[in-house]
Amino acid sequence: MxxxxxxxxxxxxxxxxxxxxxxxxxxxxxxxxxxxxxxxxxxxxxxxxxxxxxxxxxxxxxxxxxxxxxxxxxxxxxxxxxxxxxxxxxxxxxxxxxxxxxxxxxxxxxxxxxxxxxxxxxxxxxxxxxxxxxxxxxxxxxxxxxxxxxxxxxxxxxxxxxxxxxxxxxxxxxxxxxxxxxxxxxxxxxxxxxxxxxxxxxxSYQQRETDAPKPPQTHSYTAFTTKLGDVTRSETEQDLTEVHRATRRYTDGQGCAVEMGHSAAVLDAPAHTAAQFEMKGMSGTVRWYDTAASSWKQQPLAAGTLPSGMYFLRVDGVDSILVTPMTYAARDNGMIEYFPGKNGSLKIERTASGFRFSVQVAALTQGTYSDYLLLTSQQTLIDWSDQSMLSRWANYSLIGTNRWCYNGYYYTAPSTYYPFDENYFYSLPAAHIAGKMANDTDQPASRAIGLAMIDLMREQQNEYGFIPSQAGSTWLKTDYGIEPGYYDTRFNTDFWLANINAAENFGVTGWLDKTRKYADFLVSFAGQHHFTFGAGDDEGWLVQDYWHPNGESSPTHASLNHHAAEAEFLYRMADAVNEDSYAVLADRMVRGIEQSELLWYKPDGDLNYSCKPDGTCSGQDYPYLTYNDLLELQRLYAARHGQENPAIARLLQVKLTWMNKNGVTGYNK
Structure with missing residues (x-):
C-alpha cells in the first residue's frame, strides 16, 4: 500500500x-x-x-x-x-x-x-x-x-x-x-x-516538507471542587508528523497532578518520549508489585531503563506513580486490542539536582495508540509501613486485568463478549479501581487518581442517565436479544455509588447532579422493569438486571447481588440529597427480597444467583459478593428503620454458613 x-x-x-x-x-x-x-x-x-x-x-x-x-x-x-x-x-x-x-x-x-x-x-x-x-x-x-x-x-x-x-x-x-x-x-x-x-x-495527500507541526493547543478549566479546593483540568493536543498527541492533566491545590497521555499513530511512528518529569534529591527508591511472586519489590533508583510496569517512585520523601505506556488499537463495540510486544518503558537519568524520568512510547504502527498514566506530587503519598495500604495498592494494579486508557476504564474481555480475541479489553462502566479509591480517605494518591478517573467516566453518561455497556454479550443476545449499548444495573450502580462516596469523603458534592440523574433513571426503570411478589402494603419488586433502549429485548432475570446493590444505592442517595422518594423504592425492593426469600435457598446450602419473571430461581451465586451486598443493605436498612430486616438476616446466615463450610474468604465482617 x-x-x-x-x-x-x-x-x-x-x-x-x-x-x-x-x-x-x-x-x-x-x-x-x-x-x-x-x-x-x-x-x-x-x-x-x-x-x-x-x-x-x-x-x-x-x-x-x-x-x-x-x-x-x-x-x-x-x-x-x-x-x-x-x-x-x-x-x-x-x-x-x-x-x-x-x-x-x-x-x-x-x-x-x-x-x-x-x-x-x-x-x-x-x-x-x-x-x-x-x-x-x-x-x-x-x-x-x-x-x-x-x-x-x-x-x-x-x-x-x-x-x-x-x-x-x-x-x-x-x-x-x-x-x-x-x-x-x-x-x-x-x-x-x-x-x-x-x-x-x-x-491522504503527501505532507509537504515545508509544513511545520502545529503548536500544542491547550484548554484549562475547573473540573470539580473538593473540600480541599478546586481541581483544574487541562487538555492539550498536538499533531506531529507521525503521531497525534493528547494530554489531560488534573491538578489540585495539594501539589498532586494526574496526567493521562495518549499517542495515536496516524503513520508508522518510531519510538519516542511522551513525557518527562524530574524529582529532586540525591537518592530514591522504585517499588512495584510482582504479581507472579505476590509480593512487593523495591530497588534503589539508578540510571537505566525499566521495562513496562506500574512504578512507585520516591525521592527524598516525595512520591510519583507511573503506569508506563501500553499500546492498543480500537475494535468494534468499544473493544480495544492490547499489543503486549509494544509496551513502553521508563528511562531514568541522574541530574545535578536529582533524577530525570522519561516516559518512553514504543514504535507504533499506523492505527495503534499508546496511553500512560502519571501522578506527580510534592509530598509523601503512601505509607509503605501500613500493611493495609500495601494490600490496597497491590489490588489497584492497572497493568493486568484492569486498564486505564485516555478515554476511560477497561477490563479484560471474557470469551462471552464480542468481538472477542486474545488480549481484548472492554469498556467497563463500573470503573472498579476508581470506585475503591473513592473510599480511601487516608491516601492522597487514591484521592488524586480516583477522582480524576471518576470525573472522566462521568462524561460517558448518556441521555437516559446511565453509562452504556458497549461490548456485545453473547449470552445476553442469545437469552434476551440484548444488543451492544445496553444498561447493566450492577456496573452503573457501582459507579454512581462511587460518586456518592466521593461527595461524602472528599466533598465533591457537585457530582450529585449527574448521580441524581442516574437515580431518577433507576426509579423510572424499576417501575417499568420488575416482577411483583405479594400485594397491597406487602407488595415487593425484584428489578431486572439488563435492558436496551432500542426496546427490542425480552425481560431479563433479577440477580440478588444486583438487586441488593441497587437498593443500597437508593438508600444512600436518599440520605445524600435528602429525598425520601428514593428510599421508598429501596423499601419496596427489600420487600421483594422478603416476599421471594424462600426461592433463593438452594439444596446445597448456597443461594441461587437469580430469579426469572416466572418465579423460578437458579444459577451459581458468587462466592461472597452477594453476602457483602446483603450485609451493607442490612446496615442501611437498620439505620433507616431502627431494626434489622429478618429476611435479609436469614439469607446472610445461610450464605455465611455455606462460605465457612467451603473455605471462602475475603468477605466483609
Whole structure:
C-alpha cells in the first residue's frame, strides 16, 4: 500500500470544507465508544448529522452517506454526469456525490432508474465501495486475507469476496467476533465514522516538507471542587508528523497532578518520549508489585531503563506513580486490542539536582495508540509501613486485568463478549479501581487518581442517565436479544455509588447532579422493569438486571447481588440529597427480597444467583459478593428503620454458613 507522509492536522485541513457545524454542536456524540471517530468525521466534514443537533451514532449508515463521505475525501471535485435515477432529487445534498461516484465506478444503482440513497449498508457493501475508491486512488490493493478463520466467510457474496479479503487484510473491517465476519450485518453511522477514520490516512495527500507541526493547543478549566479546593483540568493536543498527541492533566491545590497521555499513530511512528518529569534529591527508591511472586519489590533508583510496569517512585520523601505506556488499537463495540510486544518503558537519568524520568512510547504502527498514566506530587503519598495500604495498592494494579486508557476504564474481555480475541479489553462502566479509591480517605494518591478517573467516566453518561455497556454479550443476545449499548444495573450502580462516596469523603458534592440523574433513571426503570411478589402494603419488586433502549429485548432475570446493590444505592442517595422518594423504592425492593426469600435457598446450602419473571430461581451465586451486598443493605436498612430486616438476616446466615463450610474468604465482617 502507498504510504504518504502527512500529519493528522494536514488530513483534517485537507478534508475540511467548513459547513458551520462543529462536533460539539451534536448533543449525542458523547459518551459513545466511537466518539473520537465521529468527532474526526464531523470535523473533517466527511459526515453530517441527521439534524442540526443530532448525529444519530447508532442509526444505520446509508448508501448516500458513504458516497458523500468518499466524495468529500476526494475534495468534492466537479461532476456533471447525467443521472437517470428517479429517486435522486435534483436538489438532493448528495446529488453531485452520486454523480461523481457513478461516473468513477465507486457505486452503482440497483437499476438505471433506481439508486436507493436511503438504503442501509451491509459490511460487505461497505468493503466493496472502499475497495473501488482505493483502486480509483491508485492505492495498492493486493493485500488479501484468506478469511479461512471466519466460519461465515462462505456467506460473502461473490462480488464482494475480493473487497472483503482486502478490507480485512488492511484492518479496515475486522471480525465481529474471533470467528465471524458478519458480511450482511448493517453498518451503523458510528461504525462508518470509525472505518473512515482508519481509511483516511491511507488516501491522504503527501505532507509537504515545508509544513511545520502545529503548536500544542491547550484548554484549562475547573473540573470539580473538593473540600480541599478546586481541581483544574487541562487538555492539550498536538499533531506531529507521525503521531497525534493528547494530554489531560488534573491538578489540585495539594501539589498532586494526574496526567493521562495518549499517542495515536496516524503513520508508522518510531519510538519516542511522551513525557518527562524530574524529582529532586540525591537518592530514591522504585517499588512495584510482582504479581507472579505476590509480593512487593523495591530497588534503589539508578540510571537505566525499566521495562513496562506500574512504578512507585520516591525521592527524598516525595512520591510519583507511573503506569508506563501500553499500546492498543480500537475494535468494534468499544473493544480495544492490547499489543503486549509494544509496551513502553521508563528511562531514568541522574541530574545535578536529582533524577530525570522519561516516559518512553514504543514504535507504533499506523492505527495503534499508546496511553500512560502519571501522578506527580510534592509530598509523601503512601505509607509503605501500613500493611493495609500495601494490600490496597497491590489490588489497584492497572497493568493486568484492569486498564486505564485516555478515554476511560477497561477490563479484560471474557470469551462471552464480542468481538472477542486474545488480549481484548472492554469498556467497563463500573470503573472498579476508581470506585475503591473513592473510599480511601487516608491516601492522597487514591484521592488524586480516583477522582480524576471518576470525573472522566462521568462524561460517558448518556441521555437516559446511565453509562452504556458497549461490548456485545453473547449470552445476553442469545437469552434476551440484548444488543451492544445496553444498561447493566450492577456496573452503573457501582459507579454512581462511587460518586456518592466521593461527595461524602472528599466533598465533591457537585457530582450529585449527574448521580441524581442516574437515580431518577433507576426509579423510572424499576417501575417499568420488575416482577411483583405479594400485594397491597406487602407488595415487593425484584428489578431486572439488563435492558436496551432500542426496546427490542425480552425481560431479563433479577440477580440478588444486583438487586441488593441497587437498593443500597437508593438508600444512600436518599440520605445524600435528602429525598425520601428514593428510599421508598429501596423499601419496596427489600420487600421483594422478603416476599421471594424462600426461592433463593438452594439444596446445597448456597443461594441461587437469580430469579426469572416466572418465579423460578437458579444459577451459581458468587462466592461472597452477594453476602457483602446483603450485609451493607442490612446496615442501611437498620439505620433507616431502627431494626434489622429478618429476611435479609436469614439469607446472610445461610450464605455465611455455606462460605465457612467451603473455605471462602475475603468477605466483609
Amino acid at each position: 502507498n504510504k504518504h507522509r502527512y500529519t493528522a492536522a494536514a488530513v483534517m485541513l485537507s478534508l475540511s470544507m467548513l459547513t458551520g457545524v462543529a462536533a460539539a454542536d451534536y448533543s449525542d456524540l458523547k459518551p459513545h465508544w466511537a466518539e473520537q471517530a465521529m468527532e474526526f468525521a464531523v470535523q473533517s466534514n466527511l459526515m453530517d448529522g441527521i439534524s442540526e443537533y443530532t448525529f444519530a451514532a447508532d442509526a444505520p449508515a446509508t448508501r448516500a452517506c458513504l458516497v458523500q463521505a468518499l466524495y468529500r475525501m476526494e475534495h468534492a471535485p466537479a461532476a456533471d454526469t447525467v443521472l437517470t435515477f428517479q429517486d435522486v432529487a435534483e436538489d438532493a445534498s448528495f446529488l453531485t456525490a452520486v454523480r461523481w461516484g457513478v461516473s468513477n465506478g465507486i457505486i452503482t444503482g440497483y437499476s438505471d432508474t433506481v439508486f436507493r440513497p436511503g438504503t442501509s449498508l451491509t459490511r460487505e457493501q461497505f468493503a466493496v465501495m472502499l475497495y473501488r475508491f482505493a483502486e480509483y486512488k491508485k492505492l495498492d490493493v493486493t493485500a488479501q486475507n484468506a478469511l479461512s478463520g471466519y466460519t461465515d466467510a462462505s456467506s460473502i457474496h461473490p462480488y464482494a469476496q475480493t473487497a472483503m479479503q482486502w478490507a480485512n487484510a488492511v484492518g479496515l473491517i475486522t471480525g465481529t467476533t474471533a470467528t465471524t465476519l458478519s458480511p450482511q450485518r448493517t453498518v451503523s453511522r458510528a461504525q462508518l465514522a470509525t472505518i473512515l477514520q482508519r481509511f483516511a490516512p491511507m488516501v
